Amino acid sequence: MDLNIIWFILITVLFTGFFILEGFDYGVGMMMLGRPKNERAQFVRAIGPVWDGNEVWMITAGGATFAAFPHVYATMFSTFYLALFLMLLALIMRGVAFELRGKLQYSDWINFWDFGIIFGSFVPALLWGVAVVNLLRGLPIDYQMHYVGNFLNLLNPCAIMGGIFFVLLFAFHGANFLALKIADRGLVQELQKKSVCLGLLTLFAYVLFAGVAAAETDILAKLGTVVFLGLSIAAIIAGCAGAYAGKACKAFISSTLAIACLTIAFFNALFPRIMVSSISPDFSLNIYNAASTPHTLFLMTIAAVIFVPIVLVYQAWTYKTFKDRVTPADVHYH
Amino acid sequence: MDALILSRLQFAITTIYHFLFVPVTLGLSIFVALLETWYINSGSYEERVKLKKLVKFFGTIFLINFAMGVVTGIVQEFHFGMNWSEYARFMGDIFGAPLALEALTAFFIESTFIGLWIFGWDKLSEKMHCLCIWIVAFGSNLSAFWILVANSFMQHPVGYAIENGRAVMTDFIELVTNPYVFGEYSHTFFAGITTGGFLVIVVSAWKIATDDESREMFVRTLRRAVLYTMLGTLGVMGSGHMHAQYLAEANPMKLASFEALWETEDPAPFAVVADINQEERRNDSEILIPKMFTFMVHNSFSGEVKGINDLQKEAVEKYGSGYYIPNDVRGMFWSFRAMVGTGGLLLFIVFVTGCLAFFKRDEIRDYRCCLKLMPLLLPLPFIANSAGWYIAEAGRQPWIVVGLQKTAVAVSPNLSAGEVWITLIGFTAIYLFLAVLAVFAAVMFIRKTKITSEE
Numbered sequence: 001m002d003l004n005i006i007w008f009i010l011i012t013v014l015f016t017g018f019f020i021l022e023g024f025d026y027g028v029g030m031m032m033l034g035r036p037k038n039e040r041a042q043f044v045r046a047i048g049p050v051w052d053g054n055e056v057w058m059i060t061a062g063g064a065t066f067a068a069f070p071h072v073y074a075t076m077f078s079t080f081y082l083a084l085f086l087m088l089l090a091l092i093m094r095g096v097a098f099e100l101r102g103k104l105q106y107s108d109w110i111n112f113w114d115f116g117i118i119f120g121s122f123v124p125a126l127l128w129g130v131a132v133v134n135l136l137r138g139l140p141i142d143y144q145m146h147y148v149g150n151f152l153n154l155l156n157p158c159a160i161m162g163g164i165f166f167v168l169l170f171a172f173h174g175a176n177f178l179a180l181k182i183a184d185r186g187l188v189q190e191l192q193k194k195s196v197c198l199g200l201l202t203l204f205a206y207v208l209f210a211g212v213a214a215a216e217t218d219i220l221a222k223l224g225t226v227v228f229l230g231l232s233i234a235a236i237i238a239g240c241a242g243a244y245a246g247k248a249c250k251a252f253i254s255s256t257l258a259i260a261c262l263t264i265a266f267f268n269a270l271f272p273r274i275m276v277s278s279i280s281p282d283f284s285l286n287i288y289n290a291a292s293t294p295h296t297l298f299l300m301t302i303a304a305v306i307f308v309p310i311v312l313v314y315q316a317w318t319y320k321t322f323k324d325r326v327t328p329a330d331v332h333y334h
Numbered sequence: 335m336d337a338l339i340l341s342r343l344q345f346a347i348t349t350i351y352h353f354l355f356v357p358v359t360l361g362l363s364i365f366v367a368l369l370e371t372w373y374i375n376s377g378s379y380e381e382r383v384k385l386k387k388l389v390k391f392f393g394t395i396f397l398i399n400f401a402m403g404v405v406t407g408i409v410q411e412f413h414f415g416m417n418w419s420e421y422a423r424f425m426g427d428i429f430g431a432p433l434a435l436e437a438l439t440a441f442f443i444e445s446t447f448i449g450l451w452i453f454g455w456d457k458l459s460e461k462m463h464c465l466c467i468w469i470v471a472f473g474s475n476l477s478a479f480w481i482l483v484a485n486s487f488m489q490h491p492v493g494y495a496i497e498n499g500r501a502v503m504t505d506f507i508e509l510v511t512n513p514y515v516f517g518e519y520s521h522t523f524f525a526g527i528t529t530g531g532f533l534v535i536v537v538s539a540w541k542i543a544t545d546d547e548s549r550e551m552f553v554r555t556l557r558r559a560v561l562y563t564m565l566g567t568l569g570v571m572g573s574g575h576m577h578a579q580y581l582a583e584a585n586p587m588k589l590a591s592f593e594a595l596w597e598t599e600d601p602a603p604f605a606v607v608a609d610i611n612q613e614e615r616r617n618d619s620e621i622l623i624p625k626m627f628t629f630m631v632h633n634s635f636s637g638e639v640k641g642i643n644d645l646q647k648e649a650v651e652k653y654g655s656g657y658y659i660p661n662d663v664r665g666m667f668w669s670f671r672a673m674v675g676t677g678g679l680l681l682f683i684v685f686v687t688g689c690l691a692f693f694k695r696d697e698i699r700d701y702r703c704c705l706k707l708m709p710l711l712l713p714l715p716f717i718a719n720s721a722g723w724y725i726a727e728a729g730r731q732p733w734i735v736v737g738l739q740k741t742a743v744a745v746s747p748n749l750s751a752g753e754v755w756i757t758l759i760g761f762t763a764i765y766l767f768l769a770v771l772a773v774f775a776a777v778m779f780i781r782k783t784k785i786t787s788e789e
Contacts, residue, residue: 048449048452048453049449049450049452049453049454050446050449051449052404052445052446052448052449053442053445053446053449055408055445056437056441056442056445056446059408059411059437059441060434060437060438060441060442062411062412062415062437063411063430063433063434063436063437063438064430064434064437064438065430066414066415066422066426066429066430066433066434067426067430067431067433067434068430068434069426070422070423070425070426070427070430071423071426073414073415073422073426073430074415074419074420074422074423074426074746075419076415077412077414077415077416077419077422078415078416078417078419078746078748078749079748080416081416081417081746081748081749081753081757082753082756082757084412084416085416085756085757085760085761088408088409088412088761089760089761089764091405091408092405092406092408092409092764092768093764095401095404095405095408096401096402096405096768096771096772098401099397099398099400099401100398100401100771100772100775103394103398103775103776103778103779104775104778145423146419146747146748147748148748151753292426292427292430292502293427293497293502293503295502295503295504296427296428296430296431296502296503299431299503299506300430300431300434303434303435303438303439304438307438307439307442308438311438311442311446314443314446314447315442315446318446318449318450321450321454321457321458322453322457
């Protein structure tokens with residue numbers, strides 16, 4: 001196994017971590033839609049101690065892509081220019097909202113920032129879905145790895161369905177997380193009902209998306225991908241069943257596994273490509289033509305092997321520290 | 335305006351905006367950590383109540399600022415790929431590594447431990463809680479180190495080779511120990527201390543003048559902040575001076591540009607003010623201090639300092655025909671004076687405030703009207719910081735990586751001017767909007783919060 005493959009795996013790991021951890025943060029943000037003020041405060045408090053650390057998984061996934069596959073970083077980020085602009089606006093609003101919402105006690109002030117959190121959670125969830133599907137579906141990338149399409153090329157039905165699927169999946173995941181973290185039993189039951197609905201909707205969106213994707217991409221070409229896709233469907237069903245039975249832990253683990261399997265399936269379908277060119281297969285960016293030198297890859301491998309486990313340890317410790325369920329009395333902190 | 339100039343403008347706006355918050359994070363994190371260390375080592379119950387409130391008070395200001403810094407930092411990272419894809423291709427082998435290391439070693443600990451710090455008051459032991467803010471401070475300052483390693487390479491490439499038309503890393507240790515890093519990092523670190531410290535001075539002074547119940551505690555923070563800021567200001571001056579001397583060998587074009595020295599001279603004079611004519615490559619008029627520039631560079635009154643015109647000729651010999659002079663010598667010249675001028679003024683103000691805080695402690699209330707005006711001076715360190723980065727980055731032009739890649743070829747080729755207009759306007763609008771709200775929230779918070787011994 002060469003360093004390029006190792007880095008493809010590491011990027012997969014980082015994106016898996018990102019989608020699992022930010023997935024429920026985005027989901028919790030979206031679950032705030034239409035909830036009364038005191039419940040929104042509890043939701044925010046549930047992810048308050050961890051959302052910032054979770055977001056770093058995205059930044060690290062981006063930074064690692066830059067270091068290991070600079071051409072992917074260059075092509076992907078310039079291709080998705082306007083989409084990333086929207087995502088950045090959303091992430092800016094969301095990040096500032098978490099900090100400022102509790103600083104003043106006027107209803108309008110809190111409502112405004114909570115809207116920022118909802119918007120700032122929905123938009124990235126949607127756009128990551130759109131982006132990921134486009135990587136596999138193929139984009140007009142020329143022989144110099146330059147994107148020669150426009151913004152509308154990104155908004156094809158297949159990608160949009162992928163985006164909606166991501167939104168629903170993350171909302172499902174977020175509802176499961178909240179069911180684990182909220183102390184109010186009545187609220188938890190309500191969340192679990194929602195989780196069941198969201199899980200079923202996710203499955204429905206999944207089937208639609210998979211149908212279009214099977215026609216438009218080569219996602220079903222590898223057995224491994226099909227297996228992981230199957231596992232992710234099973235995990236979503238198990239999550240629904242868990243939520244229906246009132247087993248919050250089972251439901252959350254299931255949606256976590258669903259996201260993990262889906263991410264692995266997706267990267268497995270891509271391998272060894274990272275960005276598919278719709279002009280010619282020769283123009284696709286892959287783990288060799290887009291990579292850094294072995295020297296840099298080796299150096300970054302050492303760094304990743306040392307630091308990723310350390311990060312996992314102290315982030316796990318954070319979750320342990322804040323393992324208690326959030327009560328309405330907890331929210332005065334923020 | 336084309337996509338190139340708009341992308342440059344957008345990057346400049348984002349960087350300057352981002353760097354309004356970064357130095358506060360660097361300096362205030364350490365100050366809050368010191369305050370909390372003071373708190374956990376304090377004695378009487380009453381004292382502890384007040385100190386804990388004080389830690390939370392400055393902690394909250396820190397957090398508002400921190401959030402603004404974090405979100406603009408993400409924009410910064412994304413920009414390298416969004417607007418500067420050809421730069422990312424050319425430099426990725428080198429530039430990606432410190433960026434990824436910044437995320438792995440610094441961002442993770444910063445953002446994880448800040449969460450523990452905010453919500454962990456009742457969950458962690460006192461010592462552990464205090465350790466969290468120290469780790470945040472360490473992480474912030476470590477992240478500054480990594481990004482300055484990356485920036486230093488752009489200013490002064492080392493430890494690389496050119497292979498297949500792109501720069502590749504040959505020696506990581508050389509990259510990290512680039513002497514340019516030392517100058518940039520020490521200057522930035524002390525600028526952070528100064529900015530964070532001065533913010534505490536201003537807030538404390540204002541509270542002393544307007545909030546009688548909390549005055550006692552803020553006199554105490556004022557005294558500590560004065561010493562802290564004084565240390566920062568002296569450090570920033572020393573490191574800046576050393577770095578400028580180093581520039582004489584590492585990047586003489588930048589040095590000559592911010593002093594508007596067009597011809598090589600021995601000894602070279604220092605221009606206090608100059609009417610710069612970039613087109614004809616001379617100063618139309620100037621007020622000079624003879625030999626001074628040479629003295630600043632060589633610590634003696636004799637010695638040559640190279641001028642812009644000779645450096646241009648050297649560059650043409652080295653890189654082929656082209657225009658290698660930073661295209662805004664006038665802006666650099668005045669930015670340098672703005673930076674040094676505000677720095678000097680800052681030192682003076684801190685000194686005077688220190689005299690008040692230490693020698694007029696009991697009568698400090700009599701100076702209320704002066705203290706009340708202190709917030710008007712708050713922009714000073716921010717002006718100095720922005721001017722400093724302006725010189726550093728404008729002085730690198732026309733290069734994006736000095737000697738290796740020009741800014742003009744680094745921009746993403748697929749972007750249209752229209753697209754960049756949309757994002758430029760969008761980012762600028764949201765920056766302004768959020769700055770207003772964040773300042774509003776901070777001011778309201780500072781106004782209403784009292785530091786008393788009541789629970």
